[in-house]
Amino acid sequence: MKNKFWAGFLTGLAGTILVVTVGLGVNKLIPNTIFDNNNVQKTEDGTSKDVDEVLEKLQGIDNLINRYYIEDVDENDLIEGMYKGYVAGIGDPYSTYYTVDEYKALMDSSSGIYYGIGATVSQDVTTGIIRIIKPFVSSPAYEAGLLPEDILYKVDGEEVTGIDLTEVVSKIKGPEGTTTTLTIIREGVDEELEIEVTRRKIEVPTIEHTMLDSNIGYIAISEFDKVTVDQFLSAVEELEEKGQRGLIIDVRNNPGGLLDSVTKMLDRLLPEGLIVYTEDKYGNREEIKSNASDYFDKPLVVLTNGNSASASEIFAGAIQDYGIGKVVGTNTFGKGIVQSIFPLPDDTAVKVTVSKYFTPNGRDIHEVGIAPDVEVELDEELRKQVVIEKEKDNQLQKGIEVLEDLITNQK
Numbered sequence: 001m002k003n004k005f006w007a008g009f010l011t012g013l014a015g016t017i018l019v020v021t022v023g024l025g026v027n028k029l030i031p032n033t034i035f036d037n038n039n040v041q042k043t044e045d046g047t048s049k050d051v052d053e054v055l056e057k058l059q060g061i062d063n064l065i066n067r068y069y070i071e072d073v074d075e076n077d078l079i080e081g082m083y084k085g086y087v088a089g090i091g092d093p094y095s096t097y098y099t100v101d102e103y104k105a106l107m108d109s110s111s112g113i114y115y116g117i118g119a120t121v122s123q124d125v126t127t128g129i130i131r132i133i134k135p136f137v138s139s140p141a142y143e144a145g146l147l148p149e150d151i152l153y154k155v156d157g158e159e160v161t162g163i164d165l166t167e168v169v170s171k172i173k174g175p176e177g178t179t180t181t182l183t184i185i186r187e188g189v190d191e192e193l194e195i196e197v198t199r200r201k202i203e204v205p206t207i208e209h210t211m212l213d214s215n216i217g218y219i220a221i222s223e224f225d226k227v228t229v230d231q232f233l234s235a236v237e238e239l240e241e242k243g244q245r246g247l248i249i250d251v252r253n254n255p256g257g258l259l260d261s262v263t264k265m266l267d268r269l270l271p272e273g274l275i276v277y278t279e280d281k282y283g284n285r286e287e288i289k290s291n292a293s294d295y296f297d298k299p300l301v302v303l304t305n306g307n308s309a310s311a312s313e314i315f316a317g318a319i320q321d322y323g324i325g326k327v328v329g330t331n332t333f334g335k336g337i338v339q340s341i342f343p344l345p346d347d348t349a350v351k352v353t354v355s356k357y358f359t360p361n362g363r364d365i366h367e368v369g370i371a372p373d374v375e376v377e378l379d380e381e382l383r384k385q386v387v388i389e390k391e392k393d394n395q396l397q398k399g400i401e402v403l404e405d406l407i408t409n410q411k
Contacts, residue, residue: 058082084164087350093125094339095352102170103349106341113227116173117141117180118202120222120255121152121165122307128162133307134253135386136205136222144197146184148384153192154183174199209235212390216400217244224257224311229264236268236296246299246403248396249315252329256310259338259357263288266318269296273322276314278338278355286355299406300325301399304372309333316370317359326373326406328399336366374402 065073080099087097098106108114118139123130130152135141152160152168160168172180176199184193206228208220217239221228239247259276266275272292279285302316304327313332319325340354358364376398382388390396 083348087352092353094335094337096164096166096350098166098349098351099170100347102166103343103347105170105173106166106349113201113203114173115176115199116169116202117144117146117197117199118204119146120253121169122255123165123168130160130165130168133255136202137387139202140197140200142386144195146182146195146197147186148386149187151185152182153185156181157183176200207231207235209239211239211242211244212248212400214404215243215245216403217242217247218250218390218396219247220250220252221254221312221315223254224261224265224315226258226261228257229261232265233268244298246301246407247296248301248303248399248403249319250303250396251308251312251315252303252305252395253307254309254312255307256312256335259288259311259314262311262314266315267291268294269300270318270322270324271295274360275318276357276359278357280355296324299403299410301403301406302327303395303399304329304332304370305378305395306330306333306369308370310335313365313370314357314359317363317365320370320373321359321361321363326402327370328374328376328402329372329395330375330377331371332365332369334365334367334369336364336368374398 062078065078080097083097087095105114118136119141120133120136121130122133132141132146132148132150132152134148135146154160155168155171158171160171172182174180179196179198181194181196184195186193204223204225204227206221206223206225208222210218212218217236219232219235219239221232236247263275267290270290270292272290272295275288275290277285277287300319302319302325304312304316308316308329309332313335316327316332320327336357337353338355338357339351341349341351343349356364356366376395379392379394382392382394
């Protein structure tokens with residue numbers, strides 16, 4: 001079993017990866033839902049399929065399960081699974097059905113506060129394998145010894161490979177003070193590791209900022225949540241008051257977040273003009289613009305890597321298109337699509353991919369990503385460290401070097 005698991009993992013490395021910290025991407029919350037009461041569905045070939053036929057077949061399957069399946073069945077699980085399967089049938093890994101608990105967990109996480117272990121995770125869409133991107137410093141995950149690149153194999157004894165990531169995250173979350181046991185596969189360690197983690201209140205550290213040597217400002221953004229906008233604006237103003245000569249913004253390992261949040265943050269940095277635009281299946285275009293009442297007029301560098309996804313790519317792409325800063329690091333993830341979340345009357349929800357987004361210059365970066373202006377890989381020995389000393393972070397040091405050149409050329 002273990003050999004098959006690793007074979008799948010190795011072949012899946014080149015596949016598409018769905019990155020979340022509890023279900024983030026570029027999301028928009030739609031307050032109203034639309035229900036079609038028509039009793040006829042159109043099949044792919046254009047013919048009509050009466051709903052009565054579907055229900056009759058479903059009833060037949062239900063009868064078979066009740067008569068022959070060896071274990072007891074929870075009818076509610078069957079119904080929820082049917083909803084999940086229906087949405088999964090469109091074949092889009094970013095569209096999903098959320099149960100009541102999963103939807104609540106999603107909303108809690110995007111607010112920046114939840115109860116859990118405190119780590120960013122990702123799932124390979126091709127293999128279903130889940131791994132830890134980064135535990136938050138001082139979180140239960142960090143204190144328990146979880147590391148970047150750890151493979152999450154089981155949660156409380158249940159194998160989670162191939163299970164929808166939102167569902168897995170819901171299993172990891174729980175009441176404050178309770179524990180969850182994670183079975184981890186770690187490169188270089190022969191045996192599986194069982195790590196018990198005690199859940200507690202997590203306030204996602206979405207912003208870290210400091211003044212580096214030579215009055216270089218530094219802001220790291222871990223996610224684009226509701227709380228991130230005010231934190232970011234405060235950090236920029238504090239660094240300005242301290243006399244920063246230029247600013248480095250670090251979105252490495254940032255899986256994305258809320259479209260509204262990233263555009264409000266870019267509004268603080270960009271001159272007047274287009275921030276991003278989206279197009280839906282009908283060709284309808286929605287533009288989000290900067291009002292230029294306040295913009296950043298000092299040199300900028302944005303640090304990226306392969307886990308910089310979605311809203312992070314909107315951020316880096318806008319800075320790059322306007323030519324007001326340089327992108328340093330490695331190619332970003334390449335998620336150029338937007339999901340809308342449709343709440344349903346029973347407190348469940350459906351998330352559906354509704355549009356593509358484009359950078360100000362009209363670049364479609366889906367499955368392509370943002371190429372850095374200055375490419376530099378993180379040193380191999382640093383890749384599994386939770387905390388990297390800034391003096392040893394070769395990508396950051398290259399960013400400082402590039403920023404110093406921009407400052408010099410601006411004089």
